[in-house]
Amino acid sequence: MAGHLFLVGTPLGNLEDITLRALRVLKEVDLIAAEDTRRTRELLSYYNIHKPLTSFHQHNRKEKGPVLIRLLKEGKDIALVTDAGMPGISDPGEDLVREALKADIEVVPVPGPSAVITALVVSGLPTRRFVFEGFLPRKGKERQERIAELATEQRTLVLFEAPHRLSRTLRELLEAWGDRMVAVGRELTKKFETVFRGTLHTALQYFEENPPRGECTLVVAGAPKEAPAFIPEEAVLLVEALQKAGRPRKEALAQVARFYGRPRREIYKACLLKKA
Known part of the structure; x- marks a missing residue:
């Protein structure tokens, strides 16, 4: 009988932001596949959980994915965790879920924190309708086309961005979309959590003077009619x-x-x- 693939949500930063169910699953599975084993090891150590740990990330997914599918077929229960939040969102967990379903392996979500929802609800921007775009393409024609395509999106937009690319992204959005309200969440749930609220113009000014650390989540007002x-x-x-x-x-x-x-x-x- 095949095992189960558990998608376990883990804290964005504050280790107390984890559910009792997630802790139980992590204690009971045969193996934990983690995007960053060092970060996951800190979480497991904090809760005194001792389980075999293996890496599964963007650079080894093609080789490691089939190995994990084989173990699941053999009856092993595996928990998949990402760096922070829910696995499968802007990470290679999406590929593993797809392959598991093809192999008739049961995929079980264990809901937990999400940077997308966390940033959205504290942004002060409309939350009734929103669209998540993850990371924009890094460069070239694809990036320009994506930004242009989103210029007419009327729902609130949520984006991820690396700190060293934040100013560039704010500048390009301002040039392509005009000045709009934006909230930039940084270090969410951590000791130095900050949420900047303003316009794209004022955000660009602020972050050029105060370079951010840590991955950022941008919540941008949608295009007005x-x-x-x-x-x-x-x-x-x-x-x-x-x-x-x-x-x-x-x-x-x-x-x-x-x-x-x-x-x-x-x-x-x-x-x-x-x-x-």
Whole structure:
């Protein structure tokens, strides 16, 4: 009888962000396949879990994938974990899941943290409809075409980016999409967690002066049909989020007014009405 492939969500940074079920599965499986064995070993050590560990990442997936499928066919239960969050999202776990399903192996999700959802819900941007794009192509025509294609996407966009490419990406998005509201999450759930909220223009200025560390998650406002539908409650939330991020009230009001294509006094009035 074939084993099970468990997709186990692991913490983004704070080791306490793990479910009881995930801990049980990690203790019970025969093998744990990890994108970064050093990072996973820290997690296992923290919870006193002692199980065989093997690497499965972008550079060895073609060789290691068939090995893991063979073990699963032999009846071994395997837990797949990524660097952080849910495996299978912008990592080679996607390929392993596909091959396991082809081989009639049961794939079991064990939900856990997600950088996509974590960044989205703290962004202050609309969450009703969003699209996840992962990492943009690094260079060339493919990158230019992808950015151009997304310029008319009206849903909130979520992107991943490496710290050394962040400024370049912000600049290219600003040039191609115009100035939009953006939130940039860094070191999410960790000791030095920060979420920058502003516009693409102000974000570019900030991160050129303050180069980031750690992988970043960008949440960018979608393209307006003409101007975004003005919902006073959402406008007030954006003003408050900008102020909490350190923006002066006058600047926060001006940024939100530009975003909605409305006079600043209208945004100011909405804020006053909330206080009343």
